[in-house]
Each structure stands twice: as C-alpha cells, then as structure tokens.
Amino acid sequence: MSDKSDFATRRGVLRGLGATASAVAVSGVSSPVMASMHSDVTVTIDNVGASAWELTAVDGSDGVADIDTRNPTLELTTGTRYRFENEGYSGHPLAFRDARNQALLSQEETGRFEDNDTVGWMDDGTAVAFTVTEELAAELNQYICTVHLSMIGGIETVDPTPDEPPAAVSLSTQDTVGDKVLVEQVRLDDGGFVAIHDSSVIDEDPVESVIGVSEYLQSGSREELVVDLDTPLESATSPIAIPHRDSNGSQEFDFVDSGGDQDGLYRDQAGDVITASAEVTPVDYQPEESEVRFEAPSDGATTQSPVSVAFETDNFIVEPTSAGVTDGAGVLHLLIDRELYAPGETIPETETSIRYADGQQQAQIELDPGTYTLRVQAGDARHNAYDVGDTVEVTVAAATETETGSDESTSSGTATEETAGSEMDASTPTPTEDSAPGFGIIGSLGGISGAVLYAYRRITRRARL
The missing domain is CATH 2.60.40 (Immunoglobulin-like)
Incomplete structure (x- = not known):
C-alpha cells in the first residue's frame, strides 16, 4: 500500500475518533452519524482497463445503477450511508466531485466534505464510506478516477421514499x-x-x-x-x-x-x-309494494331450448348497474334451480345465477331436456338482493324427429311426388266447353308436355338421391 493510502487510512481513523468525540460532546443536542465503515448500501466498483468504471455488485438496494455497465450514472439517496469497495484502487483512485470538477470526497485528493462529521467520510485504502447528507447531495455531480479521466460517470441524488404507514x-x-x-x-x-x-x-x-x-x-x-x-x-x-x-x-x-x-x-x-x-x-331491501314476476314462461309450461324468458315489474325500476345504487331500483337476476337470496346478500354470477347488468328484461337461455325451477330476483347495482322475486316450474322437452329431420322429410319420395303432382296440375290447362276450336289439341299437347316434365323431374330427383 502506498504512503498516500497509509495516510488516508490514518486520516480516516482520526476523523472517525473525532466524529465519535463530537457525537458524545453534543449527545444531548444532536446525533450526527458516527463515522465508520458500516453502511446501508455497499457498492462494488471496478475498472475496465483504463477507460471506464463498472459496478459489479450492489447490496442493500435495488437501485444505485445497472451492473456491468460502463460508467453508469449513480443514483444516491439522501440520508443513506454508502460503502464503495474499489477493487481497482491501486491504479484507479476514486473521487466524488461537484459540477465545477472540485473534489468533495477523494481517495487521493483532499475533498472539502471529508471533515464533515455528519458525512462521516472513511477511507481504509480499498474502500470508502460516507453518508449522503442534504448538503452533500446538493453538490454531488460526478465520480471519477483521478488518474484516468475517461473513467467518469454522473451522479443523481434523490430524496428517500417516505416510509409507508403500518x-x-x-x-x-x-x-x-x-x-x-x-x-x-x-x-x-x-x-x-x-x-x-x-x-x-x-x-x-x-x-x-x-x-x-x-x-x-x-x-x-x-x-x-x-x-x-x-x-x-x-x-x-x-x-x-x-x-x-x-x-x-x-x-x-x-x-x-x-x-x-x-x-x-x-x-x-x-x-x-x-x-x-x-x-x-x-337501503330498504324488503320493500312491501315492489314486485317482479315472469311474463314468460308460465308456471308449469313445457317448452324447448332455447327457452325464452321475459320479466315484468311493479313499483321497481329496472336500470343498468351503471346508474349506481338507488333505493327501489336495480337489475334482475335469473336463478336456475337455486333458492332466492336473503335481503342484502350478494347474488353471484355463475352458470346458474345470471346477472342482467344492462337492465335486460328478456333473454333466451339454452337448457338440456328436463324439469327446472326458474326464479327471478331483483338486486341493486352491486347485485345485493332485494326480497323481491318470483318462481316458475318449466319442462324442457327434447326436439321432435319432425323438427330435427324436416329437410329429410321434404325430400322423401311421397312428399316429392305430391309436390310434383301439384306442379303438374298447376301447369296443365283444363279445356272447357267454350274452348275455341283447336284448343283441345293444344291442351292435349300441354298435358303430354306436363307428363314429360313430371317424369323428367322424378328421374332427376331420384338421380340426386
């Protein structure tokens, strides 16, 4: 270690003792940070040849600067004590300077904040430690190698984030x-x-x-x-x-x-x-005069899926949830095989508990064949239940073969023949007693052409079948 390093170490120790004595002397008045190598944040810094600094590690903070970046800008927090481990100290002394390039803290020069007890500057030769006071934060502008001037980076200081209340x-x-x-x-x-x-x-x-x-x-x-x-x-x-x-x-x-x-x-x-x-x-969730009921389907009805449902109300205003909570108003809910909810209880949104949040009073629902208990219940804009509802029992029947196979039945032989026959009858003129001479022959020719057309359609349709 050089004589400069020995001197810096002794100087740091003396300042530490001086800071301690100063702290004791004014213990009843203030509490300056005692100078020591203790720190809140430890930054490990190294040289990249003689051209740049880079940070290789930061402990105690998620900030400061990006790792393995050349000459990064340092972000230092006011009130925080930092320790910089300078792994390249022997050939690259570290200094912190102001905007006028004047030393504030330095491993080689004499900085004007090195005697500040609150800053608590310490230099043990390879590492330095200091507290970023408000006064120092106002001056800090750059860090630099005092030997190789290309090894330089900026410094920004920030106020600490206020502690979050418990x-x-x-x-x-x-x-x-x-x-x-x-x-x-x-x-x-x-x-x-x-x-x-x-x-x-x-x-x-x-x-x-x-x-x-x-x-x-x-x-x-x-x-x-x-x-x-x-x-x-x-x-x-x-x-x-x-x-x-x-x-x-x-x-x-x-x-x-x-x-x-x-x-x-x-x-x-x-x-x-x-x-x-x-x-x-x-809010009165048990209004005595409000009613909501099924307009469709009727109680005991047999229907098919999709089931059409419609609701009507008395003394209850149906409006979208976007209108907000209003006494005596809200939206409707369809419950499938579920009981009505207690007044004020939140009606959930599930496959069997459907919210009509836009104020709908009509809908279609897909149900498998079977018997169902359907209930409608009013709720407010937050879907809290009113003691207002209605219940119906419905049976959903399976679709009939005629409905599911209507295309096939219309193309069967019998249906086709009846249709073709009707087309023939409609296209064949019927002679009358008042027909003019020669119209009988024309009528016969018309009948023949109709028969030919009929036969042709049968042959064509059978070919398609």
Whole structure:
C-alpha cells in the first residue's frame, strides 16, 4: 500500500475518533452519524482497463445503477450511508466531485466534505464510506478516477421514499342493507381488526364509539371486507373505519372490554390515527309494494331450448348497474334451480345465477331436456338482493324427429311426388266447353308436355338421391 493510502487510512481513523468525540460532546443536542465503515448500501466498483468504471455488485438496494455497465450514472439517496469497495484502487483512485470538477470526497485528493462529521467520510485504502447528507447531495455531480479521466460517470441524488404507514383503510360512499358496512380496502402490516366507529370517536370516548368490528384479520391486504354493525343504521350517516392492532395476540377484539388498554388504534409515523370515512345510506331491501314476476314462461309450461324468458315489474325500476345504487331500483337476476337470496346478500354470477347488468328484461337461455325451477330476483347495482322475486316450474322437452329431420322429410319420395303432382296440375290447362276450336289439341299437347316434365323431374330427383 502506498504512503498516500497509509495516510488516508490514518486520516480516516482520526476523523472517525473525532466524529465519535463530537457525537458524545453534543449527545444531548444532536446525533450526527458516527463515522465508520458500516453502511446501508455497499457498492462494488471496478475498472475496465483504463477507460471506464463498472459496478459489479450492489447490496442493500435495488437501485444505485445497472451492473456491468460502463460508467453508469449513480443514483444516491439522501440520508443513506454508502460503502464503495474499489477493487481497482491501486491504479484507479476514486473521487466524488461537484459540477465545477472540485473534489468533495477523494481517495487521493483532499475533498472539502471529508471533515464533515455528519458525512462521516472513511477511507481504509480499498474502500470508502460516507453518508449522503442534504448538503452533500446538493453538490454531488460526478465520480471519477483521478488518474484516468475517461473513467467518469454522473451522479443523481434523490430524496428517500417516505416510509409507508403500518396500515391503510378506505371506504366509499355506499348504500347498505343497514346492518353492514363495506370496507373497500384494508391493509394491516401486523394483523388485527377493522372497527367501525360513529362520529363520537373524534371528540368523545373512542371506546363507546365502536358500533361494529370485523373478524380477526391476518397481516396483509383485503378487499371488500363486510363489517357487521351491532345496531342497524336508521338514516344516512358517515361512520369512521379505523384499523386496530391485536396488541395482546388473542385474535379477539378486546379494545372495548379493556377500556381501550388493549388492541389500540393503528397510527402513522406522525402519530395520527389512521382512518377512513364515507357516507353510508341504509337501503330498504324488503320493500312491501315492489314486485317482479315472469311474463314468460308460465308456471308449469313445457317448452324447448332455447327457452325464452321475459320479466315484468311493479313499483321497481329496472336500470343498468351503471346508474349506481338507488333505493327501489336495480337489475334482475335469473336463478336456475337455486333458492332466492336473503335481503342484502350478494347474488353471484355463475352458470346458474345470471346477472342482467344492462337492465335486460328478456333473454333466451339454452337448457338440456328436463324439469327446472326458474326464479327471478331483483338486486341493486352491486347485485345485493332485494326480497323481491318470483318462481316458475318449466319442462324442457327434447326436439321432435319432425323438427330435427324436416329437410329429410321434404325430400322423401311421397312428399316429392305430391309436390310434383301439384306442379303438374298447376301447369296443365283444363279445356272447357267454350274452348275455341283447336284448343283441345293444344291442351292435349300441354298435358303430354306436363307428363314429360313430371317424369323428367322424378328421374332427376331420384338421380340426386
């Protein structure tokens, strides 16, 4: 190792001790990063001859730069401590410079940030370490070999990505059966619950504000989580969904019984409670005056596939799901050998549960021969069931031979003869007493020509058969 390297190492150690002393001296006021070779990200860099740098490894980050690329632009994050392992140090000292080509940190030169305690520059000869402070980030522009100037690459600095809060929850404006709230999305990093609170959670007792709680949720994300309420809503309101921790590991919601001491609320990095709120309007899914019924087929009917179905309604508006949820309106659903769904329950979409989302009231369905129970049920725009429906029994008969073989029957010998005979009769003039002289001969010739035509058609059709 050269004298320069020995000096750099001793200088780095002295700075490390100085930084440590400085940190102790001001421990009650600030906490500068103690200079050491410890790092958040380790970058291994090497020379490609004397023409370029390339990164051969990066540990601790998915960024920085592409591996095995000549003179790549480095992306360094403010607040991160980096260690650069310079495998080509003996002939290629590494330096970090500003836009004016002035040294900020260097294995050979003296950089003006090398004495900065917060930057914490360390140089052990083959590796260097430093923290990208905001002040240093504002100056960093390039890295370079101090011997071979073609070995140079750019530097970009970026702010760190804010830490994601440990939980997230979202609600959307919704109509509900009254005793349920649909949580659109929830993420819990450490598992727990989603509690529905009324507005008193803001200014009064958060314990007494709980009006419903989910089952225990494992860590991770969920969509369309249905939370049952203790008491049905009577009017439109804006409940507040709040993620809760399972602080005692019981997988039981103990927040209320413990007076708030257990299963506390998730908070973000600033200490604020993570919440979501939206207007929730109870919908009457058991309207007394609404009706939906089959217009076709009739109860007990025998039909063939495809079966034509038609529906009619009273006091219920049929409209596409794109119109949104409206009390007393929605779409119809055809259920094949399935029971009607409970009010507010979601009607699925399957081969035997058909959603007419565009507001259709007529359709044709393919059914195999057999007996079926068909039901029609109204639902809202989210396919939540109304207690409004009708039922019919139908028999689907197999197609008859006459229908399936109609082409063959019309080409049979008898059918052909009858058809040919009728053609002959129609083409043969019938003489009358008032016929003019000579018309009898013409009539006979017409009859002969008709007979010839008839014989010719028989021979031709038999040849085709």
